[in-house]
Amino acid sequence: VGEALELVRLTGYERRLPRQLSGGEQQRVALARALVFRPRVLLMDEPLGALDKKLRAHMQLELKRIQRHLHVTVIYVTHDQEEALTMSDRVAVMRGGRTEQVGTPAELYESPVSPFVADFVGESNFLDGVVVATSPDGRAVVRAEGGLELHGVSREPLQVGQRAVAAVRPEKIVPQEPPASELNRCKGVVDQVVYAGDATRYSVALGAAGTLTVKVQNRLASRQVATGDLVELAWDAGDTRLFARAPDEG
Template sequence: MSSANLKISKLCKRYGDFVALAPTDLDVAQGEFLTLLGPSGSGKTTLLSLIAGLAQPDGGQVLINGVDVTYGAPYERDIGMVFQNYALFPHMTVAQNIAFPLQMRKVDGAAVRKRVAEVLEMVHLPQLAQRLPRELSGGQQQRIALARCMVYRPSIILMDEPLGALDKKLRDHMQLEIKRIHRELGTTIVYVTHDQEEAMTMSDRICLMNGGAIEQLGTPADLYFRPRTVFVADFLGESNLLDAVVTHLDGDQVGVSVRGQAGIGRATVNGHAPRIGQKVKLMLRPQNLRVNASEPADSQIACQLRDIMVTGSLTKLYLAATADAGTSLVASYPTCQLGQHYEIGQTLGLSWHAADAVALAE
C-alpha cells in the first residue's frame, strides 16, 4: 500500500457537553481496508459521518488525495457510500439504479452502459440487470448497492454496517464477496461495524474506538495477540483476564502471581513498563491454555473443572483455581470424538507459553 489518500488531523465533534469524537489523527493508505470497530457510542459512526461530509466537525481537518474537504459537501468528495439499508430506488431496474450516479455526472450513454455491465460482472449479477429491487434477495440487493457505489470509481468507499440486516450465513458469504471485490478494485475502504469477527476477517487494519477516541490501531493480529489495554483485550475475542501482581522483570517478559499465589507464571508486556509489585491483568486466550500438558511448563495454575460445553467445532472447559475459587478461567480446544474426556470436579493443570500471555496495566 502506498501513501495515504485519506488523512485525518485533530478531527473532533461535540454535541453540547458530550464529546462524540475527541481530537483524532488517522492516516488511511491507498488501497487499504480499514475497519472502525467499537461498541455503541464509541465514536466510529461519528468519524465516518465527518469523513463523508454528513456532519460538520468542530475542529480538525479531512484531506482526501491531498485536498482539504473538511467542510465540503458529500458530492464534492471523491467518495462512495454503502449503508445498511440499501437505498435502492424501488421503481428503477437494477441497471437503472447502477446507472443513476453516472447520469448525474453527465456521463454519455455508451460509457454508462459499458460501466454498468462491468460492475454487474464484478458482483456476479449480470443476469439481474432488468429486475426491480423487490425481486432480489437481501444479499443481491446489497451487491447491487455496492455496484452502484463502485460504478463511478470513487477513490474511497465508506461502508456503514452494510451487512447488519443479513443472516449469519449470508453475512459470511458477503464478507468474502466484499473482500474479493476490494482485491480486484484496489479501492480504499473504510468500514464501520460492531461485529468483532467481521472486523478480524475483513480488515488490513482495525481502528478500535472507545469513548470517542482511538483505543488501539493496528492489524487484526496486533489487537488480538498484543492488546495494549484491558479494554482491547476484553472487547476483541474471548479472553481470561486474571488479577495478578508482577513478581519479577525480565526484558519484555514478567513473572506474575495470581491473587497472591507465588510462582504462577510468565507473561509478555506490551506498551507499558511495569514494576515489581504492580497490579496487572493477566490476559490468557482460552485456546492458548494447555490442559494437563505432558511437557513441563514455567507457567501453570491448578484448577477444578466446573462445566464442559461443546459448541460445535470447539469444546470449552469452565474452571476455577483450586487455591481461589473466585479466579475462574475458560480453556478451549478443537472438538474431537476420540479426544480426551474430563469429569466435572476433576482437578486439571492449565499451562501456557509466556509469549501467549499478556500482562496489562490496570
C-alpha cells in the same frame, strides 16, 4: 451500470424488482450503485448487519474480492470483531471516540496494547494480581490471589509491587494429563462443559484466583473432560499479556 452488475455477479438481474431479490442480492445492488461512480475511497457502515451468519460470511469474501479487483480503499465500520479480523488489512479499535490501537488483525489479536483491546477483539481471560518479578526483556511475573504465579510479557515497563492484570486467550490454554513443561501451570475443577461442534469450551474454577475459560479443538483422540474433573492447565508465558492497572481501576 452493466460493468458494476457484472462485478457484483448480478448480470441478468437488471429488470428484477427489489422484492424479487434475496437479502444478499440486495446488498450487492447497493454495492453496485456505489461502485458506478468509481470512488477512490468507499465507506461501509455495518453493511452486512442484517444478513444471517452464513450469508454474511459469503458476502465478506465477495467484498474482499471486489476491493482487491478495483484497488479501492475501503473504510469498514463494524461492531463484529470476527468480521473486522476477516475483512481488514489494518484495524483501528476505537474507545470513547479515540483510537486505542491500530494494526494488522494478527497484531491486535496476538499483541493487544491494553485490556480493553484484549477483551474487545476476541475473548480473553483476565487474572488480577501484583508484580513480584521483572526482567529487562519485558517479561514479568504477576502473583494472583491464592499464590498463583503468572509469567508473561508486557509492552510497558512494570515495577515490583505494582498492581497488574494478566490476559490469556482461551485457546492458548491446554488441559494436561502429565505434568506440563510450560511456565504457567495451575489446577482447577471443571464446572461447565459446552460442546460447540468444532471445539469444546470449559469453565475451570481456580479457587481464589478466579475462573478460566478454556477452548479446545475437538479431535477424535482428545481427552474427554467432564464436569467435576480436576484438571491441570498449562500455557506459554509468551501467550500471556501483562498490563499495569491504573490506580482508579477496580
